[in-house]
Amino acid sequence: MLQIDAITKTYQGTPAVRDASFTVARGELVCLLGPSGCGKSTLLRIISGLTDCDSGSVRIEGVDMTATQANRRPTAMVFQSHALWSHMSVAQNVGFGLRVRGLPKAEIAAKTAAVLDLVGLQAFAKRLPAELSGGQAQRVALARCLVVEPKVLLMDEPFSALDAHLRKGLREELKALQGRLDLTTIFVTHDQEEAMELADRIVVMQGGRVEQVGPPGVLYQNPSTLGVAQFIGAMNTCTTTLRQGAADWYGLDLRLPLPDGEVALLCRPEDVYPDAKGAAARVTRVIDLGPVTKVTLMTEAGDLLTWTCPRDQAPDLGRVLTLLPRRLHAFRNGALIGLAQSPLPAQTAGAPA
Amino acid sequence: MKRTYFGGLILLVSMGLAMLGPIITVILWAFAVKWRYPHLLPTEWGMKYWFAMLGRETVITPILTSLALTSIATTTAALICWPAAYAFARLKFPGRQLLLFSFIAAQAVPKFALFVSIAVIFLKLGLVGNFWGVVVVQMLSAVLFMIWIPTAAFRGIPPALEEAAFDLGASRLRVFLFITLPQAMPALAASYVLAFVSILFEVDSALLIGAPTVTTMPLLLMSLSAQVIVQEAAVLCVLIWVPCFVLLLLSRRFMTARGIAQGFGA
Numbered sequence: 001m002l003q004i005d006a007i008t009k010t011y012q013g014t015p016a017v018r019d020a021s022f023t024v025a026r027g028e029l030v031c032l033l034g035p036s037g038c039g040k041s042t043l044l045r046i047i048s049g050l051t052d053c054d055s056g057s058v059r060i061e062g063v064d065m066t067a068t069q070a071n072r073r074p075t076a077m078v079f080q081s082h083a084l085w086s087h088m089s090v091a092q093n094v095g096f097g098l099r100v101r102g103l104p105k106a107e108i109a110a111k112t113a114a115v116l117d118l119v120g121l122q123a124f125a126k127r128l129p130a131e132l133s134g135g136q137a138q139r140v141a142l143a144r145c146l147v148v149e150p151k152v153l154l155m156d157e158p159f160s161a162l163d164a165h166l167r168k169g170l171r172e173e174l175k176a177l178q179g180r181l182d183l184t185t186i187f188v189t190h191d192q193e194e195a196m197e198l199a200d201r202i203v204v205m206q207g208g209r210v211e212q213v214g215p216p217g218v219l220y221q222n223p224s225t226l227g228v229a230q231f232i233g234a235m236n237t238c239t240t241t242l243r244q245g246a247a248d249w250y251g252l253d254l255r256l257p258l259p260d261g262e263v264a265l266l267c268r269p270e271d272v273y274p275d276a277k278g279a280a281a282r283v284t285r286v287i288d289l290g291p292v293t294k295v296t297l298m299t300e301a302g303d304l305l306t307w308t309c310p311r312d313q314a315p316d317l318g319r320v321l322t323l324l325p326r327r328l329h330a331f332r333n334g335a336l337i338g339l340a341q342s343p344l345p346a347q348t349a350g351a352p353a
Numbered sequence: 354m355k356r357t358y359f360g361g362l363i364l365l366v367s368m369g370l371a372m373l374g375p376i377i378t379v380i381l382w383a384f385a386v387k388w389r390y391p392h393l394l395p396t397e398w399g400m401k402y403w404f405a406m407l408g409r410e411t412v413i414t415p416i417l418t419s420l421a422l423t424s425i426a427t428t429t430a431a432l433i434c435w436p437a438a439y440a441f442a443r444l445k446f447p448g449r450q451l452l453l454f455s456f457i458a459a460q461a462v463p464k465f466a467l468f469v470s471i472a473v474i475f476l477k478l479g480l481v482g483n484f485w486g487v488v489v490v491q492m493l494s495a496v497l498f499m500i501w502i503p504t505a506a507f508r509g510i511p512p513a514l515e516e517a518a519f520d521l522g523a524s525r526l527r528v529f530l531f532i533t534l535p536q537a538m539p540a541l542a543a544s545y546v547l548a549f550v551s552i553l554f555e556v557d558s559a560l561l562i563g564a565p566t567v568t569t570m571p572l573l574l575m576s577l578s579a580q581v582i583v584q585e586a587a588v589l590c591v592l593i594w595v596p597c598f599v600l601l602l603l604s605r606r607f608m609t610a611r612g613i614a615q616g617f618g619a
Contacts (some may be wrong), residue, residue: 050516070520077520083513087535096531097521141517148521 001154001184007046007056009039009179016042017053018208024152027048027174027182034205035231038190041156041189043205046342047186048154049073069161076145078155080161082137084129090116090140091125115147118177132293135166142174153178160191171198190233196220215258224340226264226331235266235329236305242330246346249325250299252279253346258330258338269294269306269327277345278322281305283315297321364469366483382587390570402584407518412573416592419553420571426491427549433492434499435541439533441500442507462495468561475562482566490558495548502547506540507533542604550597 009017024030032040047052047058050072057066065073076097077135084093095112103111116122119139129137138158145153159167175198178185191194194214195202204211204219208225212219223229230237240248247256249265256265270292273296281297284304293314296308307323315321327341337341382388383402385395406412440446441453459467471490472481480486510533516530536543559569570593577586 010567048520050520057616069514071522079513079515081511081513083517085514085532085536086519096518096523100518100521100523100527144517144521220563249560 001028001061003059004043004047005057005059007043007053008048009051009053011041011320014169015208017046020205020208020210022058022203022213024184024186026148027179028186029178029183029185029187031202032186032188032205033195033200033202034190034201035191035232036190037209038205039188039352040205041191041324043293044077044154044156044186046076047152048075050077052301053315054268063343075154076148076150077156078138078141078154078158080157081343082129082134082141082289084132084137084140084156086129088129090127090129090132091120093129093140094147097144101148111147115143118146119143134162135170136169138162139173143282146183151184153183155185155187157188157190159194160189160325167194182312192244196232204231206231221328226266226336229329229331230267234269236269236272236325238265238267238303239263240265244341249328250279250281250303250305250323252324253303254325254328254343255346256328256330256338256340256343261332263337264331266323266329266331269308271326271328272307272323273326274321275324276322278297278324279305280320280322283317283319284320288314297323301314327331357609379516379587381554382583383591384488384586385587402582402588405586406585406588408575412589415570415573418484418549418567419476420596421554422488422491422567422569423549426488426552427495427545429488430492430495430499431541431545432549434496435503438500438503441504453500453504459493460497465557467493472570473559474562481562482564484563484567487559487567487569489565490562491552494551494555496559498551502540502544509540510536510608515535522537541564546600546604549600553593553597562606 003046004023005021007020009013012155016202020039020043022030030251032043034040042051046053046201049058049065049068049072057064059065062072074166079088085096088096090111091109094121095108095168098108098111111292113122116125119142121139121143124132124136129140132140141158142155159170162170173193177183187195189198197214202214202219203213204227211223212228214222219228219232223232228233238249240263242258242260244256244260245255247263247265248254250331254265256263279299281299283295284298285296287294287296288311289308291311295309295315297305297307298345299305305323309315323344324344325340326342328343329336330338330340384398384400386399386401387397389397442447468490473494475481475486475490480489507573514536515528515532518532519525523531536611554571555569556571556575559567559572563569564572570589572594574586575587577589
């Protein structure tokens with residue numbers, strides 16, 4: 001449906017997007033996720049045609065659109081600032097795309113009414129944008145795009161200016177609508193929770209590069225780069241050196257059958273478990289989050305370690321626990337070199353030569 | 354609990370008097386036939402001086418000249434300056450800031466000196482004492498309003514508004530007509546009114562370039578104020594004030610972006 005191939009864009013010598021490639025299937029919702037300044041919005045604007053790229057290509061349904069102006073592309077974009085035209089009513093805003101296509105008035109009115117019905121704002125047709133709430137304005141902005149029946153819907157952080165509660169509601173509404181209309185959608189966000197909840201697949205971007213593409217669960221369980229691992233979800237990061245198949249993990253010699261050298265060992269807070277043979281750390285903070293309890297511990301070397309445990313297992317403050325990792329991701333130079341399942345301390349493995 | 358702010362009330366009344374007082378006095382004089390000290394109001398009312406003034410060709414001609422001159426100069430200035438303002442706001446070209454600043458720099462030069470040097474050039478071109486010569490020189494007094502206010506207005510329009518329209522399939526021209534222009538219209542209307550009024554009341558350039566063949570209303574007013582008949586000057590004052598007032602009232606319609614959108618049938 002949509003193919004992004006080797007897009008590169010440089011702003012006055014600073015690369016904004018570097019060699020970005022991915023594809024989107026028909027009816028798929030893909031999130032571009034990354035910290036601010038990672039080039040995700042620039043990439044979205046390149047897809048819309050509002051920004052041109054230095055090299056690479058954008059193809060929609062097999063047709064090369066790279067040289068096509070934004071007003072001739074079958075895409076429509078919802079802006080973060082909603083960008084409604086304050087001098088036009090809601091109905092005029094929504095009907096604008098049809099009006100510039102030269103449709104007869106009756107048809108514009110019918111289609112506008114139908115789309116406003118779809119987003120639940122039929123009663124607001126005569127209002128001015130200034131008379132709408134933030135959520136309503138963003139729904140009008142969405143309706144304005146839907147009415148022209150775009151082949152690809154582009155959304156640039158559309159909900160990030162709204163409060164958390166409203167954002168969640170709109171997210172569910174969008175997901176339902178997108179599924180019902182079978183809309184091919186690219187959604188830009190810096191909020192990983194939003195991306196995890198919405199996306200069929202996530203494109204994680206960092207420093208202008210596409211780091212990893214995959215379904216939310218895969219990105220969480222099997223991050224392929226250090227950047228993705230640290231950006232999506234929380235991680236306990238321990239930087240150490242591997243020597244003869246063993247590495248120091250928070251003061252504990254762990255057996256890891258990996259080549260020697262510098263290594264970053266990452267472990268999710270929920271993948272930590274108490275074990276008599278584990279690394280010792282003192283409980284410094286216990287936060288009851290409701291469904292789980294977040295426990296912060298400090299090792300003898302002064303490193304901080306987080307463990308999320310079931311509520312009934314929450315330890316007392318000041319207690320010394322011994323912990324082991326269930327799944328340990330090892331990265332070298334930013335790339336994954338190994339994933340260890342329940343690695344054991346070197347001594348108990350009984351292999352000191 | 355209710356409190357009356359006497360201080361505020363006194364301030365309001367005195368400010369109102371200070372602003373409206375002179376206008377009221379002029380209007381009273383225009384309709385007064387006899388008004389002598391110590392009477393607070395005219396003792397005899399009438400349109401006597403109106404008929405006298407409007408019956409004179411030496412009065413009618415400058416009024417028509419002024420209105421034609423001001424309309425042409427303001428409108429032409431708008432047609433030249435507004436697109437220039439859009440360019441200043443939206444396009445990046447070398448020397449943009451310097452050029453924009455030069456419009457202010459030109460204003461810092463004493464106007465009279467500027468007009469004298471222009472008059473020297475115009476004399477060679479045969480534009481002195483010529484209606485079009487005055488139009489050109491009057492346009493200069495409009496440039497500041499017509500460039501700076503619209504530039505600020507165009508700059509104040511979020512680019513996303515234009516991008517959204519372009520993205521939805523509108524051509525660049527349509528984006529400008531349907532989105533940019535209506536959004537900027539309140540400021541454009543304000544700049545037009547300010548320029549119109551400043552040109553209408555401009556004396557120096559009209560005197561230097563236009564005299565003696567082209568006489569404008571302010572020039573006529575100057576010549577009348579040398580005489581002793583207060584009523585004649587008052588009538589002329591009201592005559593000058595009326596078109597400005599009407600324009601201000603009309604511009605109120607454009608001061609809302611929505612008004613102009615309806616004008617375009619949006």
